[in-house]
Structures are given as structure tokens and as C-alpha cells.
Amino acid sequence: MFLKLVQSITSIKVYTLLLNVDYIPLLKNLKLSEAVEFGLHMVISIGLAFVLNFYIIRKDFHKKAIRHFVIRVSLIVGLLLFPTTLLSERTPPITSAYAFLFWMAGHWIYGWVLGRVLSFKEGERV
Template identity: 45%
Template sequence: MSRSLVIKGIVAGLVSGIWLGLFFKMLEAYWNIKLYTLLLNIDYVPVFNRFAFSEAVEFSFHLLISIVLAVSLFYVAVKQQWTTQQMFIRLPIVCFLLGLILYPTTALSERTPPLTSGVALLCWQIGHLFYGVIVSFFR
């Protein structure tokens, strides 16, 4: 893996991760949809659930995961020789699917939206779709 690919992945992960966090924080503040809480939620992770982390630490965990994801996505894209057009199509789809896979973790905490909240799921998926769009701009 080239150094430039890693740097692009780090920048893409930071920018898209910050955007996603701000988007969900805004939705939570204005509409009281607990998406930012869900994004930072680690209540269900063994060992981590024993500690009370600050919001800044939880957001740092989110950004670390975002960076790892972006670097991994770029690695796959380069390995499979995706064109720029393929990146703009496939990355949002992959991130949309990841959001769909992650959403059920809301059932593992009392602090997050109900699993059956259609509005929360729709907003969660829109956020993850745009996350993928933002990552693809860094190709």
C-alpha cells in the first residue's frame, strides 16, 4: 500500500467522519433523533462498556474507525482498479450497506433510537450514503 494512498485515506476518513458526526449531531439537536448518540455508542462492546468515556474520546473512536474504513476502501479500489466513475458509485453503496448492517446496534442500548424508528433509519442511511460520496471525492 502506497504512502499517498494511506494519506488520502486518513484525510478522507477525517473529513467524512467529521461531516457524519456533525450531520448526526445537528439532527439530534434539532429533531431529537438520537443518531449522534448511536454513532458514538459503544455500550455493547465488551471491555469498553465498563468505562464512561467523554464525548471527545468517543468521537475519537468514531474518527479512528472512519480512517480505517476509508484507507481500507481505497485499498480495495486500487487493488480492483476501480475507475473514478466506479468509485463514485461503489463507495456510497458500500457505505450505505455498512450503515444498514450497523443500524441494528441501536437495539443494544437504551440511549439510542428505537430499532423500529423509520425516520431514524432513513436519516442514518442518508448520512452513510453521503459519507461514501465524500470519501469518493478524495480518490
């Protein structure tokens, strides 16, 4: 929602970048609605959360380590995906510092929220 809000206020297409599938061969030629693109994004996001949770359980991280780890992974994902803006004319230019900063802020927020969720243990304060 953060990136959608940023895009609606600034017209910097960071939410479009978030949902963009122009670089995926099987999907790039389809005209997908925002709801379908968002659904695809959620499937990937939930899948990532399960993978991270599995890894965290295996490594037996403590709460603070979980939060830091998830934020780092989220920021790395943001760094790796930002260059996909080169593969679409609908997304912001790769040279847009504001787009990059908003994009990374959105990934930090996601990492912070997911880190708090994954660090929750029943009967403990979050």
C-alpha cells in the same frame, strides 16, 4: 456533523448511535466523553477509508465506479450497524423510521464525500 445537526434539531439520537460503544465488551462499562467516542469513531472511519482505498487501487476502478462503490459500502455499513440500536437504551428505537432514514442519509453523505476524496487523482478535476 450531519447526524449531530439532525439530533440537535429533532432530538432523534442518531449522533448518539453513531458514537455508541455500548455493544463493545471492553468499552461498554466505561464512561467515555463525547470527544473520546468521536475519536474512536474517527479511527474506525479512517481505517475503513484506507481499506477501501487499497481495494480500489488493486481493482483499478475508474472515478465513477469508485464513487458508486464507496457509497454502496457506506450504505451497507449503515444497514449492518443500525441494529446495534437494540443494544443500548441511549440510542433510538429500532422501529424509528425517521432514525433509520437520517442514519442512512448520513451514511450516504459519508460515502459520497469519501468516494469523491478517494476518486481524486492529481491533475484531474474531481
